[in-house]
Amino acid sequence: MALVADTDIAAAELGLAESALKQSLGRVLLALENHLSRPEAESAAPEVTDEQREAALALLRDPELINHIGNNLAGILKPQAKLRPAITI
Known part of the structure; x- marks a missing residue:
């Protein structure tokens, strides 16, 4: 499998044990999956009323x-x- 060969090379390049590298990569993947599974946060943009929107468009x-x-x-x-x-x- 290519991934196994790549982790061998990466571990050697970084001077780490392959098991330590795989463990670290596993934590990164888990953190990424947790982040991606969270619902998106509400927009920080303030609410704009219809009157404010029309005034802004008129100015533009x-x-x-x-x-x-x-x-x-x-x-x-x-x-x-x-x-x-x-x-x-």
């Missing part, structure tokens, strides 16, 4: 969005003339 659809971003960033980064080309690229 706003044709002036890039100007709003530029105006907001202009107070932080100067000069505004250099800012707009960087955003639109």
